[in-house]
Amino acid sequence: MSPLPPSDRIRHDATLIIGAGPAGLAVAASLRQQGLPFTLLEQSGHVGDSWRRHYERLHLHTDKAHSALPFQPWPASAPRYPSRQQVVDYLQAYADAFEIHPRFHQTVQQARRLPDGSWAVTTSDAHYRAHHLVVATGINHEPHRPRWPGQDGFSGPVVHSAEYRSGAAYAGQRVLVVGLGNSGGEIAIDLWEQGAQPALAVRSPVNVIPREVMGTPFLTVGILQQGLPAGLADALNAPATRLLVGDLTRYGLRRPSLGPVAQIRQEGKVPFIDIGTVGLIKRGLVTVHPGIERFTRDGVIFTDGQNQRFDAVVLATGYRSRVGEWLEGAAGFLPDKTVPGAQGQAQLPAGLHLCGFYVSPTGMLREIGIEATQIAQAIARSPMARAAQA
Secondary structure, three states, X not given: OOOXXXXXXXXXXXXXXXXXXXXXXXXXXXXXXXXOOOEEEOOOOOOOHHHHHOOOOOEOOOOHHHOOEOOEOOOOOOOOOOEHHHHHHHHHXXXXXXXXXXXXXXXXXXXXXXXXXXXXXXXXXXXEEEEEEEEOOOOOOEEOOOOOOOHHHOOOOEEEOOOOOOHHHHOOOEEEEEOOOHHHHHHHHHHHHOOOEEEEEOOOOOOEEEXXXXXXXXXXXXXXXXXXXXXXXXXXXXXXXXXXXXXXHHHOOOOOOOOHHHHHHHHOOOOEEEOOHHHHHHOOOOEEEOOEEEEEOOEEEEOOOOEEEOOEEEEOOOEEOOHHHHEOOHXXXXXXXXXXXXHHOOOOOOOXXXXXXXXXXXXXXXXXXXXXXXXXXXXXXXXXXXXXXO
């Protein structure tokens, strides 16, 4: 444990927020509305930095009506499913509207609770003390890069979706996308649209749901059903899914034993929201393979023994949180991502709040807004905040 620096080198803050993505901005705006001071730290040089670095084709898979942050709806001119750049512009406009000015280029190295109940945070060039610490870095921070035998001998590039920008760079090439989450499915579409020959490697069973049902966003259905038992919600949704998605087992996609809602609530795993990938699969324009056994010099051998040639591989294998590397004791109280925000944070140490860690059946951005409001209200009720406002 590092000793504390001299007191004259410590910045004192009522609330310290880590991360200037959607979660951090939502908490900051909610505190601003409560008239409470805060300092927001961001390791990059921009708000919403991860959105700025995503692939070009990316759009929200949830509709704008349910994807706005607190106090600022999406502009009427925005499409139902905004693009990556529109999300970037929205987040910047949000920060400007609420006069949120993060301290940029602040990489947190350590955060720990002191005996007096305050929080000590050390960054790359400063020391902070705060009554409240809000960790808003979320669960999608560091790319998860699995490795396979023979990978180093593969002659083509192996990139993570975090580095992928556009299918234009792969025109005319055979490209394997590993993983069928929402990013993997959209990257497969992008590759096909840009003239590549995409294929998918899907190791595990996956729930597939339509983005809309008769013109209504599936997320709206989820919100209406959020009070129902998971089994009942899945049973009610099954006919629409069978009609709009169909049985995909003959195309190589297995269905898990749990339905979409049950899987989110029990395992924290979101379903794949189809925005056109299923149609390409059914038309034979995107082929589906099982998991990778090993790489060869010019391709991949799959777990079913097939040997296929590929020019490039894109890992759509998700991300991991790095909070445990710098937040002391994190392993003991990081929230259960299958438990809603207020309940999932019930065991947190006093003064610690986390936003953006819960995987919600009703959409991540919507859940972030709810959590941010709850966090600001909790801070406003704290003895230190009441004393400052007295």
